[in-house]
Amino acid sequence: MDWTRILTNVAGEFFAPTTAAYALAAIGLNIHFGLTGLLNMGQAGFMLLGAYGFAIATIAGWPLWAAVLIAIAAATIFALILGIPTLKLRGDYLAIVTIAAAEIVRLVGRSTALTELTGASSGLRGNQYKDTFQDASPFDDGTWALGPFEYAVNASNSWWIRIVGWTVVALACLLVWLLIRSPWGRVLKGIREDEDAVRSLGKNVYSYKMQALVLGGVIGSLAGILYVLPRAVQPDSMGRSMTFFIWTILLLGGAATVFGPVLGSIIFWAVLALVKLTLRDVVPTTLVRSEQIEQFGWIIVGVALMLLIIFRPQGILGDKKELAINAH
Template sequence: MDWSRILTNVVGEAFAPTTAAYALAAIGLNIHFGLTGLLNMGQAGFMLLGAYGFAITATAGWPLWASLLTALAAAALFGLILGVPTLKLRGDYLAIVTIAAAEIVRLVGRSTSLTWLTGGNAGIAGDGFKESFQATSPLGDGRTQIGPFEYSNSLSNSWWVRIVAWVLVALALYLVWRWTRSPWGRVLKGVREDEDALRSLGKNVYSYKMQALVLGGLFGALAGIIYALPRAVQPDSMGRPMTFYVWTILLLGGAATVFGPVLGSILLWTILMFVTSFLREIVPDTVLRTEQIAMLGWVLVGLTLMLLVIFRPQGILGDKKELSINAH
């Protein structure tokens, strides 16, 4: 068994752009759910809008800063449109509405009538929307090897994407850490715990919910951009399963914690990589094909998460006291 190759794959997955993208999305969801108690089941919608906003404008030749602002503006507008009629809903009702809204975004994006803009079902592929980002790389052309890891310096799945992605994650962690210790963050926790008590103190609960929804959505938009840069903008890759993966990551690491989303993302993808790589080594092709091994890996990871939810529902870093979500 080639343990060296397996461990290289696992460690490489720990700092991959996909892992960073899911960590960013989970940080945004942590603002929604962990801090404010909003059951947002449509984080993939924010991610897809961010990716579309960036890719469409970058393909049209807009500068990088304009494409980033467009992506963030699209996510903020979606948050406002989604929040105005729905933030008075609670619990399961809000979850149903948000997952439906994310599906609307996906279905509109893959519509054949918008193929000229979004690429339809095929999405936006190629390097056209990546050029403005790649042009900012100070690493130059070619490839660089650091230990067992060798990637392109500036192209799609590159060191530059990894550096930018994890810098964004670190910045997001710092901001959330500051916010959770601010009066604003304490009000969000109050919304989660007891809305009526906050209203009796004269706080505008609706306004704080809207702020949390939009702010978490902005992190989701950034996550969508990072997720798309190594591959393409494909609407079906940012559907319901992606939202469930983000929720899994948040609950695995621990909701209402600062570092929980990052730990959850690293653990989920490294464990999945280890399980699938290990199974490919020991299970012959005549028994299970490669795609079947990948599915079995998800089954085993799912069973592990079920055990975690049963025996440690607050997650690895979480506190049971933080599970007191307002359910009125």
């Protein structure tokens, strides 16, 4: 077994663009669930809308900054449409509505009626919308090597995507840190603990919930952009399973914490890569095929999520008293 190759690949997951994208999505979910207590099971819908908004606007000839604003606007409108009729729901009812809404976004995206706009089930190829992002790089084309890690500077899966991605993640962490310590953040925590008590103090609980839903959704849309920059916009890759991965990452790192989503994403993808790479080297293909090993990795994710909920719902960095799930 080539442990050097395996450990190098696992270490590469620590700062991969996918790891950053999921960390950012989990930060948005943390605002929904960790701070406000909203059981949003449709974060993948916000990511898919952000990806579509960015890609479609770029293909239409819009500049990079305008395409990002379109993605943010799409997530904001979706949050308003979703939140206006549903934010009076609590607990499991809100979870059912949000997962259904995300599925609607996915099914609309893969509809053949929108083939020219969204590419239907085939999606949008990456080379159609990556140019403006790559052109924004201040670095020359080529490759960089940092120790055992060597990637292209500006192409797909590049250092440029990693630099931008993790910078956005750091800014999002700073935002959450400031919000937690602000009067606005303290109201959200109060809503999470007992929204009736907050309402009795004269606060507009509905308005605060809507603000949290929009803010977390906007962060999710930015995560969607980051997720599709190294690949294509494919609606079926951003469905229910993606939301469950984001929840696993949030609960692993710790809800209602600043760095929990980041730590959770790093551990999640590193451990998953370690399991898959090790099994491919250890288990003969005559016994288990490569695609079956892939599925076994996701089985481990499901088991890990169940064990987290049962034995350590507060996650690695979290405080059990801070976890909103206890209130439902």
